[in-house]
Amino acid sequence: MKEIVVSGIRSTGNLHLGNYFGAIKNFIRMQHEYTCYFFIADYHSLTTHPTPADLHMNVKQVLVEYLACGLDPDAATLYIQSDLPEIAELYLLLNMNAYVGELERCTSFKDKIRQQPDNINGGLLTYPVLMAADILIHRAHKVPVGKDQEQHLEMARTFGNRFNRLYHTELFPEPYAFNYGTQLVKVPGLDGSGKMGKSEGEGNAIFLSDSPDVIRKKVMRAVTDSGPTSEHQAKPDVIKNIFSLMELVSSPETLAFFEEKYNTMQIRYGDMKKQLAEDMILFTAPFREKINALARDEAEIHKIASKGAEKARESASATLKEARHAIGIRRF
Ligand code: TYM
Numbered sequence: 001m002k003e004i005v006v007s008g009i010r011s012t013g014n015l016h017l018g019n020y021f022g023a024i025k026n027f028i029r030m031q032h033e034y035t036c037y038f039f040i041a042d043y044h045s046l047t048t049h050p051t052p053a054d055l056h057m058n059v060k061q062v063l064v065e066y067l068a069c070g071l072d073p074d075a076a077t078l079y080i081q082s083d084l085p086e087i088a089e090l091y092l093l094l095n096m097n098a099y100v101g102e103l104e105r106c107t108s109f110k111d112k113i114r115q116q117p118d119n120i121n122g123g124l125l126t127y128p129v130l131m132a133a134d135i136l137i138h139r140a141h142k143v144p145v146g147k148d149q150e151q152h153l154e155m156a157r158t159f160g161n162r163f164n165r166l167y168h169t170e171l172f173p174e175p176y177a178f179n180y181g182t183q184l185v186k187v188p189g190l191d192g193s194g195k196m197g198k199s200e201g202e203g204n205a206i207f208l209s210d211s212p213d214v215i216r217k218k219v220m221r222a223v224t225d226s227g228p229t230s231e232h233q234a235k236p237d238v239i240k241n242i243f244s245l246m247e248l249v250s251s252p253e254t255l256a257f258f259e260e261k262y263n264t265m266q267i268r269y270g271d272m273k274k275q276l277a278e279d280m281i282l283f284t285a286p287f288r289e290k291i292n293a294l295a296r297d298e299a300e301i302h303k304i305a306s307k308g309a310e311k312a313r314e315s316a317s318a319t320l321k322e323a324r325h326a327i328g329i330r331r332f
Pocket of ligand 1: 147
């Protein structure tokens with residue numbers, strides 16, 4: 001039997017290069033090698049209270065962008081999280097054995113407290129439990145994610161193992177974060193902050209759907225410094241970020257050219273950013289074209305989401321049945 005793969009992306013907006021290199025690039029290859037379940041995490045996005053119209057539009061946008069990136073609904077099961085009531089039920093069951101102390105210590109919870117101090121809701125605290133339910137519901141082995149999700153995977157293993165121990169079962173295998181390159185990826189943002197992300201500042205992320213003009217503007221505004229003052233000087237973080245982004249989208253020759261300029265103190269960041277912007281435009285062009293074409297095909301989107309939900313529910317309901325039985329929720 002092939003190993004099971006599960007992963008998802010929150011429906012909080014358009015997909016960016018961090019999502020692509022951290023997750024989707026692996027999805028595309030994994031879908032032909034494993035039994036894959038890829039979904040859109042719309043329950044998770046409720047922690048930030050989107051309007052109903054925005055929520056609906058964003059779910060559609062992520063599905064369209066999944067397809068534009070090359071996810072194949074005939075190879076992988078593509079679905080929307082809220083189409084599987086089994087996930088919500090497993091979340092409830094797992095919550096009974098998740099302790100407030102361990103949830104409060106989670107790094108992503110501490111970050112959120114800082115980002116949205118006026119909206120520290122229960123969904124944020126139990127976010128890792130819902131994520132564990134997403135993964136455990138298909139009894140996954142591998143979870144392709146970026147580096148920022150590593151701690152959530154550790155918690156998914158904790159909750160799965162705890163369930164197995166408590167109820168004397170081997171229902172849940174241990175899920176591990178996965179990347180073909182072996183190292184989990186962290187794509188930096190353009191504003192000098194560590195990570196490219198939707199919740200970071202405006203201009204920090206390059207979205208797959210950004211127009212060439214928008215990409216040029218964002219990249220030209222990226223933070224740099226006044227340049228190296230000695231040969232082969234170690235790069236400060238903001239400069240490392242620009243080089244890391246170039247490594248992802250540019251040719252090795254281009255990267256080597258600017259490395260050499262940096263090491264010999266001849267670098268002009270304006271030239272480097274111009275080149276980076278053009279390479280990002282080239283890299284994202286095929287996605288952009290497909291996104292625009294697919295977004296118009298409502299009937300196809302409906303068909304894919306319905307078929308995905310049906311397939312995913314088959315696997316989810318089998319797991320939930322066993323989980324309920326193990327706990328002692330049995331029919332009289
Ligand atoms: P989300 O929606 O923030 O991001 C989706 C995926 O993109 C990766 N990613 C990055 N990778 C590298 N560098 C970056 N700058 C970067 N930004 C985002 C994330 O690591 C992730 O793989 N909680 C998850 C969604 C989720 C999930 C799941 C994932 C819900 N349930 C079950 C896997 C399995 C999240 O918020 O990802």
